[in-house]
Amino acid sequence: MDRTRNAVERHLLHFDASKDKPGDRVLTYYSGMTPHRVHAHTRSTLADARVGNPLLQKLPDAQFSHYLEVDLPSDSVMMTYLARATEVDGSPTEDFLSLAIHVPRAGRRECVARRGLLAAGVDDIHPKLAWLLGDDAADGASVHSLLRAGRIEPDALHDLIDPFETASTLLFQHPGLINLNSDNGGEIPAIILQQCVGRALRLRGRSLLNAIRDLGADWSRRVPLLDDGQVVTDEEGTVFTIEVHERVRRFMSEPMGLALKYSQQLQELEGQTWRVQYGKTIDEHKPLKASAVATRPLLRADQTRWTLKALSRMNGVSTGSVTFQPPREGGWTIKETWSSDDAVSMDEETVAALVEGRMFARVDTATHEGAWIGTFAAQVLKDDETATFTAKHQSNRSGADFATVALSLDALRLDLEVDLKVTSKSTADALASVNLFVREPSGLERKVWSARPTTKGQYGNLRVDVINEWLRHLGAYAEFYDAAEKIITPAGWTSRMPLDIAPDFDKHATKKYIDVLAPVDNVFGIPLGPMTTTLDIPVPAAAASVKLYWGGLGTGEYDDTACACGITCTAVLELALPVVMLINGASQSNSGFISNLMKDPKVRYGIYALGAALIGAGSGSYIGLSQNPGKAAGTVAVKLLPALAKFGLKKLSIYLAEKAAEGVAKRSIPLIGLAFLAFDTAVTLLQLGQTIAAVVQSPFYYTTKLTRTFDLRGRVLPDPAFNKFPDHHDRMVVHVLYDAGNALPVQEQRLPAETLSRPLPFEFLDIAAGGRVKVIVIFYAANGWQSAFGATSWIDAKGANGSATLDLDVTVKNALIPLSKDSVYQHRQALAYEGGKHRWRQGPAPTTTIITVSPDAGHRLLSLGGITVAQRPAMLAYSWQATGLNLARDRPGARSDEAMFAMQNVSLLEDPEAGCAVTPVGFTLPCGIAYDIGSSEDGSGANYYLDPSLGEFDPDENLAGGYHIRRIALSLGAKPRFEPGSAQSWGRFPRAVDGFLVHPQGYAVAVSADTSKLYILQLPKQAGENTRATMASMYSGEGERVGLMKLPRAVAVALDGRLLVLEEGNRRIQCFDISGNPVPYFKQAGSSEKSAILSLRATSAQSTRYLDLSVEAKGYVFVLACDENGSIPEHYRVDIYEPDGSFLVSTPRVTAARIAVDLARSLYTLNWETWIGAEGRTEPSVSMWLPPPPKMRAGKGKK
Structure with missing residues (x-):
């Protein structure tokens, strides 16, 4: 962040400050750290301003009351603001009148040229132009006259600083939107501001814009910054932060969610705000x-x-090379930092000796002093860059393959990281120490530093390469298991953290801190290049497997041990740091500065202490129960802002002082507060369901298992x-x-x-x-x-x-080998209720459709939920909504015939009644049921149903709510039992879902058409309390590109673990893995590359609704579709696709809403046909369709 700035461009800015109270108070415009006095327009200057500016010619005087001619950077993006001097309790400060994001003129023009806007016509006008002139006027002569005049210069819009710019800046500070990329003059930030933020403000931001306009300077106010209840002061007096008016806060949420959604859909933003994994x-x-x-x-x-x-990959984490070195006394590595603030400091003399080639390393073992000696070659240091030195073994000595020693000198020249790795397996001699020596010009050799192994006892070393591709830090912790899968408590383990923070962040008996993963590729638009983190994990000799915990911001189950470090670093480095850079003006030249920050362990150690409140009772407990990542980030912000004011972030504070303008951290405090507010506007479960915020909709923590x-x-x-x-x-x-x-x-x-x-x-x-x-x-x-x-x-x-x-x-x-005439499925039998019991009845396929009117208004079938099969227990279950169920509502009590949801199980064998069980109550909210098709038959299988009887989840009013996953035991020949309202839950979904399944690897998976979300929950080993049940994590979101979905109607799982999602809105099936990543699987016409997308075949129908899908063992995909309005049986069909995605055959007249295929390829359908079952209950019929036998080979006869 170079303080000098030579590349500038002249701008004539106009300000809408008419709401400011009259008086002698000076208005000041800040660009970077430079203040500029703003001038009030006069009648003469107003007339001059309108010359050659068709936009200002259309606006009244009150909409641009002040002006300033100023030089702004032409090579970097910058946050600017207009301020007014004021006092609070006698202490001087400034109120914000307006905010703006400056993007260089070239970037704005590139954005306009790429999108073809402003000259394209009134149907696609710039969002700010629509705001200024009013959407009603956008269709009239005002816009036409502007467009006829030729392309409007972007400056004409963005050099007018008004409520639209303030609202845009508030939203832009969300970590999913903020982008400092200055390529092509800042084209990417310009696209985000116009096509994401601007469009969202036009469609859903009217209330926010009006609130900022109506409130004027009162849209925010300065308040004293507090630290543990005490006002923070410095040599200049009270330090202030900002409080945003309740109306503004309330109205930010809706446009924020839409802006985040747009940011994940635009193709131009691939690699910036989204990427496909x-x-x-x-x-x-x-x-x-x-x-x-x-x-x-x-x-x-x-x-x-x-x-x-x-x-x-799992939620942005991909793991590469894995190597293991067997246990040895003292372990295989020593990694320590020699710092300038140590008792024996790393000083300028040490650095001089290192760069001059006068330093060497000596490695000692238990029996051999000087088992390995190597000298560091001289090199010239480059300004503002980390320098790496690797010792070269002395050629006249033995043991060249014993070890490697590397030194990393940080960009500030304050710390030297020493990294020793034993590489030889030919000796078991215990590692004793690594020592650094300096050769004086006189020839004298002087030891200047030494370190011993931190591990005591027999430890192997597991080396794992990891890449974190999402914009958040992740804490990495390890837990060890023996061959019986019992957790090992490591003996003789010494924390890798400094002693002052280890008691808080590395105190768990079995989960041990390893490192923190920084994000790679680019950070808020600044390219960093590939950054693989190599984890060296000491492994106890008895360990047979290692579970790695990755913890950070998210939703779902919370683990204060694994999450605190990642959340804290994310809050500081991904939420606060970009604001500091944006205030000072950020460009591509900042990549080295950011890279140094991300890599420097001392920076992280100084940050960790801010997150102590995330651990244990209090905030840590509430975060997990409320499912609120905003609360987690806010807990850090409470400590971060005072730390910035007090220069309390140790090395990070030094970086900011050295590389940014003096005082930028303090001046950033109120604006950092706005960034945390922006983040907090779209983090509740309901709001996340409407956005595509991949980072916070991923789990708080997830695990990777490494095993022998x-x-x-x-x-x-x-x-x-x-x-x-x-x-x-x-x-x-x-x-x-x-x-x-x-x-x-x-x-x-x-x-x-x-x-x-x-x-x-x-x-x-x-x-x-x-x-x-x-x-x-x-x-x-x-x-x-x-x-x-x-x-x-x-x-x-x-x-x-x-x-x-x-x-x-x-x-x-x-x-x-069966006999067959063709390959179209044939209806075999349907479930009926006769003689007081359920039975299978052979006959023709039902013809009742969704349009068919029930002859009995008291027994109407309203919707069909899902159908599922468990093969070995020979069970089939389904859910539906109807009137006339004759069940109590949600809990035992008086029975009702009003509309409710219910579930029922029957046997697949000769007597379906032998397995018949219905839920003892009906449900107000949608329920669902999913069996593992390969389930065992002894009651131990992974079979579950969704119980909504406790109502919708609410973090304040109903912590026990949600769509709870309850287990149901299936045994061959026995009736199962539904137990809604149970105190034991296996997890829950935050809202009603449209498709629900059990993944054979221990997950519950669902989709929601309303939110275009994929929900994934790893099922626990044991059920727990309803209030503490883990919430499913959300993946994907609305869109057309690979990885996003539109109106997902159903989800199925293939034998190899692939998830197949049926998207009605995109007329396709998309393949995902259990981490929510798209999986290339289907054949593409004319290409050897596979695709994650299977495009569904088109018919001559004017409209088609895709209702359900199922997949059999080999991978054949069955899709139930309904053409036109579904009023006749001919509108319904089941299409079958080969495993590679090629269309195979279609079976017509399948008048159903849901399907399931068993291991024998029999097709079961949940039909629109109804009848009156036990206790006068409205029930849908279920059909079994059989696959056609293959044709005989030539020369073969019937057998």
């Missing part, structure tokens, strides 16, 4: 060659191989009924499923055409240990027909008998 759900393994079976080693995996359980690996190998055995594999065996696919989050290994083998009867081998090397695995084997014919299937039971994912290899056999069962 693609996910990965499978881990492909090459098949084992038959010739290699006899020669393969007994054991390949060993205790030094570790891997990630999940390969996909094992080798899985085995044999596929033929069906014992035939003693051979199926005759149709074009290929064999072997899936390895995990019972918890994991990239799923898969292997596909092409098979010879001849008869096969010998066992077929498979092998997966170095796959993740921990949890349980199941192996599924599927054979396919050449046309894709599933000809055989086999699966193991769940088994512990580890080597057998103390080894690192697990051997097992999988026996398949051949499918009998």
Whole structure:
């Protein structure tokens, strides 16, 4: 942030300060830290101002009462403001009259040229022009005359500082919008201000604009800054912050949410305000060659191989290389900082010796002093840049491969970070110390610094490369587990934090602080380049897996240990710092300054103390219960602002004083307060549902599991009924499923055409240990027909008998080849209620449609919720809304026939009544039910329903509310029990959802058409209290680009863990992973690249509604659609797409609202047909449709 500024451009500014009370008070305009006296317009200057300015010619005198001719930067974006001197309790200060964001003229012009606005016509006029002239006038002669005059110079709009500029500046300070990129003169900030903020103000900001205009100088007021209840003062007197008028605060929320939504949709802002992160759900393994079976080693995996359980990105965090070094006494690393404020300080003489090549490092072991010695080569320091020195081992000594030593000298030349890594595995000699020496010109060698290992005992070292791609800091903590998945309490662990803050931030017995991840690529528009953080994690010898916690701002479950550091750094470096830079004027040249801040550990340590209140009871507890990230950031702000005033941020304060103008931190205090206000306007659960704020709608914390690996190998055995594999065996696919989050290994083998009867081998090397695995084997014919299937039971994912290899056999069962004339599904039977019980009845498909009028007004079917299947328990369940349910409402009591929602379960077997169970109450709010199709049959499966009986969640009035996830036990041959209102919850959704499923890796997933959101919740190991139930995290949002959705109607999960979302608004299916990342999966016409999008086929219908989708084991996608108004059966169809997205076939006349496909590819539909069931209850019918058999090969007869 260079204080000198040579590149400037002249602007003639006009100010709408007519609301200011008359008098002799001087109005001052601040650009950067420079004050400029503003002049009141006279009749003569008003006339001059209108010459050549068609906009001012249309405005009355009162809308531009003052003026100033001033030089502003032409190479940087800057926040400016108009102020008026005042006093508060006898202390001098200034009130803000208006705010504005200066974007260089070139950037404004680039924005206009790119978007083709202002000259394009009245249908797409500039938002501020519509505000100034009134939207009614936008269609009239005023705008036409302006446009006929030619392109309006952007200066004509933005050099008029008025309530529109103030409102734009308030919104622009949100971390999801603020952008300081000065490429092309600041084109990106110009686009954000015009196309995101400006459009939002035009459509939903009228109340905010009117409030600022009507209040005049009273839209905000200065108030004394408090610290623990005491007024903060300095040598100049009282320090002030700002309080915004209640009307302004209230009206900021709606345009803010819309501006954030726009910022995630514009293609021009890719890489600035949004980016697409693609996910990965499978881990492909090459098949084992038959010739290699006899020669393969007994054991390949060993205790030094570790891997990630999940390969996909999670909420912006991607993990790369993973290496492990086995346990050794003293560990493998020493990483310490030698500081200028240490008792023995790192001083200018030390720096001089280092740059002159007179410093060397000596590494000592327990038995060998000087086991490794290396000298740091001389180099010239570059101003304002961190310098890295790597010691070169002395060539005349042994042990060159023992270690590496690197020094990092910070840009301020105040701290020297020493990083020793032991690299040799050839010796177990314990690491003792690393020492720095200086060679004096006389030849004398003098030791100047020394450090010992902080770990005591046998520790290995797990080295993990991590990239954080979202604009927030994340605390990184590690927790260790033994082979039995029991948590290990590390012995002899010494905190990596300084002693003064470790008691607050690194006090947990088992979760240990490792580091904090800074954001990469660009920070509020300033490019930083790739920044991989390498975590060196000491691992106890007994550890079999490591869980990494990433904690920061978000929603969902809160962990004060993991979250506090990340939240605190985010509040300071992502919310407050950009405002400081914006006030001083930011440009691309600031990238080095920002990079230095983000990398410097001493900066972070000075910041951490501000977040102590986020830990433990009080604020920490409330943040988790209220689901309010704004409260978390505000808790830090309470301490941050006094710290800025008191120069209390230690090294960060030095950076700001050195690199920015003197006093900029103090002058920024009230404007930083506005940034926290902007952030707080769009962080409640309801508001997040209307925005696409990826950072705060992600979880407060999430985890990555790293584990030792094992080798899985085995044999596929033929069906014992035939003693051979199926005759149709074009290929064999072997899936390895995990019972918890994991990239799923898969292997596909092409098979010879001849008869096969010998066992077929498979092998997966170095796959993740921990949890349980199941192996599924599927054979396919050449046309894709599933000809055989086999699966193991769940088994512990580890080597057998103390080894690192697990051997097992999988026996398949051949499918009998069915006979068929065509490939269209055929209706087989429907659920009916006869003789006082439910039964399956064979017959034609129902023809009742959504338009059909019920003959009985007291028994009307109003909506159909969802249908789900659990295969082995042989259960089917569904939800619906109707009148005439004859149930109590929400809790036991008097029964009612008014409209309510309900759920029911029936058996899939010969007697559906054997499994019949209905909810004991009806619900005022929508409910839902979702079964794991692969659920066990002993009542232990992952099967859940949504219970809305406690009402909507409200952080102040109803902490127990929400759409709670309750477990339901399914056992073969037994009736399940619904228990709404239970005190035990497995989590909850914040609002009603349109599609709900259980992911086999332990997640609940839903979509909402109202908010275009994907909701994901990792299910806990045990249920908990309703008031403390974890809230599902939100992903995606409204839009057309990859990663966004429009009117999502349903969600399904494929065998490999992919989530498929049916988007009615975009007429497509989009593929996501369990972290909300789009997954390229579908084939694209004319391209070898895969796409996350499957475009749905078009028909001749004038309109189509997409109602539901389901996916079967191989990946065939079933889509239920309704053309036109759905008044006749011919309007309904089920389209089937191949796994690669190619359209396959359509089944007509399926008059249903919801569908589910089981493992045998039978299709179940929830129909619009109704009948009166038990206790006079209105029920929808359910149908089963069977897949068509494949055609016989030529020469084959019927069998």
